[in-house]
Amino acid sequence: MSATISPTRQPTGPIANSLTSGQLPRFVEWYVLAGSLALSAVLLLLMGFNIAGWLVLAAVIYLIALGILSIVVENRRKATDRVVRGLVTVAFLLALAPLISTLFTVVANGIGAVNWNFITQTSGSTFNADTLEVTQQVGALQAIVGTLIITGIAALISIPIGILTAIYLVEYAKPGNWMARTVTFLVDVMTGIPSIVAGLFAFSLFTLIVGPKAFSGFSASVALSVLMIPIVVRSCEEMLRLVPGDLREASYALGVSKFSTITKIVLPTAIAGIVTGIMLAIARVIGETAPIFMAASFTDNFNANPFEGPMQTLPVMAYTGYKFPGQDIAASNDSAWGAALLLVILVVILNLIARVVAKVFAPKGSR
């Protein structure tokens, strides 16, 4: 019996450690990465160097080298695993590239145009009768004011409707109620309305009410509200559902009415999340271009009356500066970048406020 088995069991050399054999060393991925970066640099130095090409080539070499190495030393399955890990990481780095590139481009191009005068002046040309010279004045004040007014009105419309709808869905509607189900579905669908369609809706609405050429800041606010309401509803709903049911029941047990329970118990508990959601919703719609362009058109004049006449806004200023430049094309492009930078700064500020609010006003004791 033993005679038949022993020949196959006979070890032919030193016994390998079964736990470490057939495996690549621990930090092999970093070594391969360094190697492929170097190889790629050498190859590209021969052909002409650029950073994007260097990184892309390095990534390709890295994936191939690691795959081959792993197939030789380990096995197919582990090779696939390592290559997928590499691919997934590359995908993530690939997503960071546009983010960094966008922010860098906006700051680099906009920083030259943005100064105190740009913020405090309106743009337009002034004619000096004495010297017969026309001086072109570049400024974004009309756009800043327009953006703030239009977004402000949109927020005034959307926030009450949004919060009240969320309260209806969470506090009043029975689960399975047809209206609650319909509203939830419609809110979901509304988040997908193309922004330009919202602009066309506002334009059509005000054309029918006021007549042709019904451009106004208020019309743009209505368009933005269509986009903003679903965002507010969803975020408020989410926050209200996080309020523990115990709190409500404790309140009812003390004989407090539903209205007081909602306003004094539920809303204060969820207020940090609600404010955060609203800030992010404002940050989202403040950058919308198409609906404002449809509904409020564009102008270089200062107009602070939202109910009459076209109104300029920062995103539209950035768009028209590039698409319909004035006589001095370079200056138009510059002011477009300036407007874009101001817009990004506004969005960043709103995002920061949102995060600070979330941190500072979080319910006490939960952190």
Place this chain on the structure above:
Amino acid sequence: MSKPGPSSPQQRAPKGMRAKARPADRIFLGLSTGSAASIMVILAGVALFLIIQAVPAIMADWQNNPELNEGPTSGYANFWTYVGPLIFGTLFASAIALIIGAPIAIGIALFISHYAPRRLAGILGYLVDLLAAVPSIVFGLWGIIVIRPFLLPLSDWLNTYLGWIPFFGGTVSTTGSTILAGAVVLAVMILPIITSISREIFLQTPRLHEEAALALGATKWEMIKMAVFPYGRSGVISATLLGLGRALGETMAIALIISPAILVSVRMLTEGENSQTIAANIALNFPIATTLQREALIGTGLLLFVISLAVNMLARIIAGRAGKSALKKRKKMLAQLPPSDPSTVLAVDDVLAGRATAAQATTGAAAAIDGDETETSKEEREGNDA
């Protein structure tokens, strides 16, 4: 419907013990119900006003109408021959964006949910969500001065070596204002929406499934193939559809980057043969259009509304069905079980509970990304747990 909720148990309670129904209560109930109803009114209003404005142009005789025979709308037999190429262009640009963007987005989601160190995952997720906060106009400007020149060498290469494929044929653009450049920017814009929904779904995979796969000797990738992907399939599909919906309606990036023509062309690298999209066509022609031409543009907008509504509804239905099919499966699984084995019944419950929450997360996360508050809500949840 007018008086839902706990008002009925209150009425049934013995006199003297029920809470006082103050007028404020009724007013508040009315207000919140009214707000909810206003959502339906608004959506109906959007459709109604677009239809009212669009009907004259859709019904008009385009060949003999002097107003429609000049400017951007000249030379079309009727509304449908005008809008046909536009619909094709919209779908084509979005499809390219989806082909480029969706695999990368799903890769990022996997990286954040399963590969990145746990501590970094939150920050990395926030970085991707930041992409969603950048205004579309900024992406448009960025596309003009960064993406256009960046893609030129690639376009040349594709045209020289793969020019026999219709997509890469034709004369290569020298400025780079091609549909490919537009689609690349679109892909960047839909990344965050697909990523954050897929990420939420992947994180919902039951820990037991993953550990079971690993315990059987699967590598990480095999574990993901066997446990994570099957579990999150419907969620990822609906995330992709929501990304498609976003790409369909994107206006400014396309309007700024592409130099368009209204025609059906699959060429991606040419200058004057780029199929135009509905949204960009409206943005470009709206300021110069006359009344009837504007109504024609609104008509194309109505079709865009219908298309994106259909895509979004499909996405929600797929996301919702995941929950329903789980319930059906529960009955099946229970029927197959030996009747008296509590541990298996519990196990089935465990699996299905996980599935149901995943379905909820799909819809929740889908809406959440629109306000980028996935991050905050998650923090909140963790806070509550603590």
